[in-house]
Amino acid sequence: MSFNIASPVKSPWDKPKRPEASRESSWRPPVAPSPYEAQQPPDSYFPQQPVGSAPTQAWQPQPDVNGITQQMGEVGLDARPKRKKDRHAYHQIEQEQAPTFAPSPGIGQPTQPWLQNASTPQYAGTPISMDARPGPQGPAGSRVNPDQVPSVPLSRDLPAEHYQSHVYPTMEQRLPPPATTAFVAFDQGNASPKFARLTVNSIPISNDQLLQTGLPLGLYLQPLAKQTEGEQAVPVLDFGETGPPRCRRCRAYINPFMVFSNGGNRMTCNLCGHPNEVAPEYFAPTDPSGLRVDRQQRPELMFGTCEFLVPKEYWSKEPLPIRQLFLIDVSAEACNRGFLEGVCNGIQEALYGNDDEASSKLPPGAKIGVMAFDREIHFFNVSSSLSAPQELVVSDLEDPFAAISPEYLFVDPQECKANIQSLLQRMPQMFTANHSEPAFLPPLNAALDSLAESGGKIICSLASLPTYGPGKLFVRDKGHPPAEDSEAAKNLLKSEYHGYKKLQADMVKAGVGIDFFLAAPSGGYLDLATIGFVSEKTGGEAFYYPNWAWPRDSLRLKKEIIHSVQREQGYAALMKVRCSNGLQVAQYSGNFTQHTFGADLELASISEDSGMCVTFTYDGKLDPKLDAHFQSALLYTTASGQRRVRCSNIVATISETARDSMKLVDQDAVLAIIAKQAASQIPEKFSKDIRATLQDKLIEILSGYRNHFAGHHPNGQLVLPENLKEFAMYMLGLYKSRSLKGGREPSDRRIYDTRLIKGLDLTGLSLYLYPRIIAVHSLEPEEGFADENGHLKMPRAIRASFAVIEEGGAYLVDNGQILLLWLHNQVSPNLLEDLFGEGYNSLQGLDPNLNALPVLETHLNAQVRNILTHLEQVRGSKGLAIQLARQGLDGAEFEFARLLYEDRNGEASSYVDWLVMLHRGVGIELSGQRGKGGQKEDNSQTISNTISSITGSVPYWG
Numbered sequence: 001m002s003f004n005i006a007s008p009v010k011s012p013w014d015k016p017k018r019p020e021a022s023r024e025s026s027w028r029p030p031v032a033p034s035p036y037e038a039q040q041p042p043d044s045y046f047p048q049q050p051v052g053s054a055p056t057q058a059w060q061p062q063p064d065v066n067g068i069t070q071q072m073g074e075v076g077l078d079a080r081p082k083r084k085k086d087r088h089a090y091h092q093i094e095q096e097q098a099p100t101f102a103p104s105p106g107i108g109q110p111t112q113p114w115l116q117n118a119s120t121p122q123y124a125g126t127p128i129s130m131d132a133r134p135g136p137q138g139p140a141g142s143r144v145n146p147d148q149v150p151s152v153p154l155s156r157d158l159p160a161e162h163y164q165s166h167v168y169p170t171m172e173q174r175l176p177p178p179a180t181t182a183f184v185a186f187d188q189g190n191a192s193p194k195f196a197r198l199t200v201n202s203i204p205i206s207n208d209q210l211l212q213t214g215l216p217l218g219l220y221l222q223p224l225a226k227q228t229e230g231e232q233a234v235p236v237l238d239f240g241e242t243g244p245p246r247c248r249r250c251r252a253y254i255n256p257f258m259v260f261s262n263g264g265n266r267m268t269c270n271l272c273g274h275p276n277e278v279a280p281e282y283f284a285p286t287d288p289s290g291l292r293v294d295r296q297q298r299p300e301l302m303f304g305t306c307e308f309l310v311p312k313e314y315w316s317k318e319p320l321p322i323r324q325l326f327l328i329d330v331s332a333e334a335c336n337r338g339f340l341e342g343v344c345n346g347i348q349e350a351l352y353g354n355d356d357e358a359s360s361k362l363p364p365g366a367k368i369g370v371m372a373f374d375r376e377i378h379f380f381n382v383s384s385s386l387s388a389p390q391e392l393v394v395s396d397l398e399d400p401f402a403a404i405s406p407e408y409l410f411v412d413p414q415e416c417k418a419n420i421q422s423l424l425q426r427m428p429q430m431f432t433a434n435h436s437e438p439a440f441l442p443p444l445n446a447a448l449d450s451l452a453e454s455g456g457k458i459i460c461s462l463a464s465l466p467t468y469g470p471g472k473l474f475v476r477d478k479g480h481p482p483a484e485d486s487e488a489a490k491n492l493l494k495s496e497y498h499g500y501k502k503l504q505a506d507m508v509k510a511g512v513g514i515d516f517f518l519a520a521p522s523g524g525y526l527d528l529a530t531i532g533f534v535s536e537k538t539g540g541e542a543f544y545y546p547n548w549a550w551p552r553d554s555l556r557l558k559k560e561i562i563h564s565v566q567r568e569q570g571y572a573a574l575m576k577v578r579c580s581n582g583l584q585v586a587q588y589s590g591n592f593t594q595h596t597f598g599a600d601l602e603l604a605s606i607s608e609d610s611g612m613c614v615t616f617t618y619d620g621k622l623d624p625k626l627d628a629h630f631q632s633a634l635l636y637t638t639a640s641g642q643r644r645v646r647c648s649n650i651v652a653t654i655s656e657t658a659r660d661s662m663k664l665v666d667q668d669a670v671l672a673i674i675a676k677q678a679a680s681q682i683p684e685k686f687s688k689d690i691r692a693t694l695q696d697k698l699i700e701i702l703s704g705y706r707n708h709f710a711g712h713h714p715n716g717q718l719v720l721p722e723n724l725k726e727f728a729m730y731m732l733g734l735y736k737s738r739s740l741k742g743g744r745e746p747s748d749r750r751i752y753d754t755r756l757i758k759g760l761d762l763t764g765l766s767l768y769l770y771p772r773i774i775a776v777h778s779l780e781p782e783e784g785f786a787d788e789n790g791h792l793k794m795p796r797a798i799r800a801s802f803a804v805i806e807e808g809g810a811y812l813v814d815n816g817q818i819l820l821l822w823l824h825n826q827v828s829p830n831l832l833e834d835l836f837g838e839g840y841n842s843l844q845g846l847d848p849n850l851n852a853l854p855v856l857e858t859h860l861n862a863q864v865r866n867i868l869t870h871l872e873q874v875r876g877s878k879g880l881a882i883q884l885a886r887q888g889l890d891g892a893e894f895e896f897a898r899l900l901y902e903d904r905n906g907e908a909s910s911y912v913d914w915l916v917m918l919h920r921g922v923g924i925e926l927s928g929q930r931g932k933g934g935q936k937e938d939n940s941q942t943i944s945n946t947i948s949s950i951t952g953s954v955p956y957w958g
Contacts, residue, residue, distance in 0.1 A: 146803060146902070146912050150725040152770045153797035156180050164791040168193070170304060173653065175201065175723065179668040179762035180772070182874050184230045189256035191304035191648035194225040196632060197762070199673060201664035202655040203628040207618040209658040212708045214701035215665065218615035218673040219577065222761050223634040223646055224568050224608045235299035236307045236644070244300070244308040244645070245282050249274035252578050252631055253308065254300050255649040260286050270629045271578050305648045314635060314643055316511065316572060321365030321641035323410050323456035324565060327447050330372045330431035331438040334463035338550025339519045340431070343461045344424040345554070346561030351413045351420065360414050361566050363640040367410035369450065370423060373443035375435045375468055379403045382419040383411055389423040397439050397469040400446040409450055438464065441471025441499050444534070448507055455511030455572045455637065457540075457605050459564060463519045463548070465526055471499040473527045481744040485686050492747035493683035493754070495533040504537045508593045511572025511637070513540040513605020515564045517557065519548035520748065528748045536591045536755050539573070539603030539610060541877060544752050547891075552849040552883065559879025567877070569607040573636035574600045577614045580629045586617040589676035591759040606636060609877040611761040613673045622654045659709050665723040668762050671730050675765060679739055679757040682750075687740050694740075695921070698731050702918060703925040718919035732914045733769030733901045742907040756817075764876040767816030771899045772797045772871070776810040776821075776864055777831055784863030792870050801902035801911070810835070812864075813885075813899055814871050817878050822896045825887040834860040843886045851881040
């Protein structure tokens with residue numbers, strides 16, 4: 001078999017020949033049904049807005065791939081031409097690298113469709129030849145060149161380079177940048193993709209048209225997403241006691257797409273079409289074009305995302321600056337393994353920084369409290385009126401209560417700095433001879449009691465299974481996980497303890513969220529199915545250290561505590577999504593509580609990292625003369641103590657043909673919805689059934705595209721949608737995730753990753769399903785340093801496959817959760833000394849607990865430290881700390897192998913074999929041989945089984 005990639009008619013990477021566009025938006029507000037009436041001609045969808053200095057390099061043109069079809073038909077895998085790789089200064093091994101490890105340069109670089117608009121001609125897709133031909137065999141027993149399949153690293157790196165010097169205008173009809181790309185958005189009335197992304201940015205006119213695509217119609221939301229420096233801050237508006245103007249029928253909030261008529265006296269809702277009388281205090285006349293004369297002074301009519309201060313009728317309780325309660329495990333396991341010391345250090349730096357700064361790290365008015373627990377509950381009064389911290393102990397676990405009034409428990413961290421620091425520094429020594437078994441549910445209830453009146457957030461640490469007192473847990477997973485298709489495996493992923501479910505419900509009602517920091521003793525069992533249920537349903541987050549080791553994991557723990565405390569966040573939140581007539585909300589996916597279908601989402605806490613999805617169904621045919629509108633509204637209390645509504649507004653055209661919709665598919669949004677929906681089915685369904693459903697969905701998308709949109713292609717070609725070229729690889733990554741992988745997996749790891757997928761933001765999800773791998777040993781001299789425009793020049797990432805790993809190499813592997821530094825056993829001693837310092841010239845001489853690079857004056861050390869700083873800035877909530885994976889020495893090497901998602905891994909196939917299997921599935925689907933219902937399940941299993949006939953097990957290490 002061989003892969004052949006067609007050449008596009010015109011590469012979107014080519015630099016446009018029009019002069020650079022200005023930042024001035026070409027969009028006009030809606031005085032007529034469609035806001036896209038005054039669109040610029042197609043070429044103007046390639047604006048070149050500079051950020052800072054003018055760029056010296058625009059889009060890099062696509063390499064010429066004409067003739068690859070003929071070339072690959074004549075040349076075998078082992079006989080393809082190679083250029084000799086330049087020897088790097090550190091690449092001093094005895095033998096040259098095998099030629100099959102070096103990818104052919106410039107082949108298979110994908111075209112990137114987010115610069116294309118609905119008027120831009122597009123070729124049908126990316127056909128990949130699946131015809132079997134005689135010749136040399138590839139690594140999996142099939143004659144396939146892996147370099148010819150779509151490349152995830154290239155699909156990330158090329159747009160990242162572009163958006164270093166260009167802004168993204170939100171009202172131009174183009175696809176958003178990939179999720180892993182750092183970019184500056186210019187809000188022109190449509191919400192930034194950082195806050196909201198549609199799966200299709202041109203909505204099919206009817207459900208029948210949507211079914212042709214096989215895609216979900218949905219919206220990814222990250223309401224409090226962190227903005228990039230240089231972006232317009234979200235405006236905060238105060239309409240006094242009347243509150244923001246709203247539609248009287250559907251209750252939508254004022255936004256840029258509401259149409260004013262009758263001289264400004266009438267406001268027509270863009271969502272439901274209801275005409276509303278404008279309140280006298282909000283009236284302004286309209287000009288001859290139908291626009292309000294005060295539009296430029298009204299941010300709610302100019303920006304896609306706004307916040308409104310709301311009056312008392314929106315309050316559930318009086319809003320206060322956030323109160324954060326630290327609930328610290330002081331049992332023997334926490335003390336003996338350094339976890340308690342790490343938690344105390346993290347809290348101290350989160351509150352005060354590492355340079356003893358005078359300024360507070362928290363919003364004005366925010367307060368903190370400190371509690372601890374083992375077999376008793378310890379309350380600490382750290383008021384500034386005391387000469388030393390005061391401890392009160394509660395031994396009654398049957399009826400726990402707040403032993404200290406919230407008035408004294410919660411204090412200003414700056415006013416009480418001396419006592420807080422004294423307590424945190426002494427705590428590891430205060431509890432050295434302690435009980436090994438902590439109680440857990442009673443301390444949680446006592447913490448909730450302390451926050452019940454105000455709301456807020458609990459930050460809780462735990463280092464061992466709580467097996468004492470009310471709500472004690474038992475070792476349900478004995479260390480030998482049952483088969484994945486057994487009821488026993490499903491039950492291990494469920495929370496069966498009523499006390500924790502009641503706690504979660506009470507916390508949501510009180511507006512109290514929780515973040516857990518969980519350190520498993522020697523990789524032991526913690527029952528995350530039960531404990532993590534509380535953080536999941538309250539909108540919080542769990543930080544998990546499955547093989548905690550001090551001091552290796554201490555840096556990551558500290559960074560994650562700092563982030564949890566300091567990030568933008570709110571509490572006591574409600575969320576609702578509204579959409580245009582003809583559509584209705586079908587389902588939400590994420591970490592939250594929803595009591596009944598159609599009810600508002602309840603989030604006791606929400607942060608800048610919280611991501612969720614909503615899908616829509618049709619209740620009629622849409623009007624192609626109008627646009628489709630969506631509005632998310634988040635009612636929450638900010639960390640500074642204001643009750644606000646954050647509204648994000650999204651508009652999309654309505655297309656009469658599904659072909660136009662396929663031109664504006666957002667791969668990241670589609671991936672998020674499918675992944676979060678799949679994770680939401682655990683543990684109600686077996687993972688193997690969920691995998692079969694995902695495979696069916698992928699085949700449905702590919703066969704629908706082939707059948708309806710791809711034109712004529714030979715039967716031996718698998719045709720991938722242009723905007724979904726890497727989608728199959730991401731789905732394979734989802735298959736191989738601990739949440740859905742086949743085989744036996746510890747229940748704590750499986751349920752943790754399941755909830756992780758449900759709550760991850762887009763950047764984190766993309767990296768989780770396909771890690772970023774950077775070759776340290778072959779960095780160019782200028783990489784890792786700022787260019788003439790002040791932008792860091794990042795090296796290109798490589799494929800997640802051992803086929804491209806070089807002997808003597810050193811690699812950074814970042815999946816958004818952990819960062820490995822993998823070192824080959826023949827790595828150059830010079831590289832080690834440049835990276836770690838003089839005297840460190842062998843793998844055995846390195847400290848296995850290393851978690852950061854030393855600061856050296858060597859060129860390579862500075863390069864890598866700069867790259868690590870950049871990677872930390874673009875990831876989500878998980879702290880970045882190095883973990884060494886030395887070949888043949890460290891257990892982390894197994895994790896490195898697992899993250900090579902393009903290779904065969906256990907029961908899951910390689911990327912190439914996965915595409916071959918999908919091709920066969922598409923063929924069966926198009927031939928009409930796939931049945932319905934039970935027959936369809938049988939055929940899905942048949943398709944899955946075909947992989948065994950076309951692949952062989954390929955060892956990782958050659």
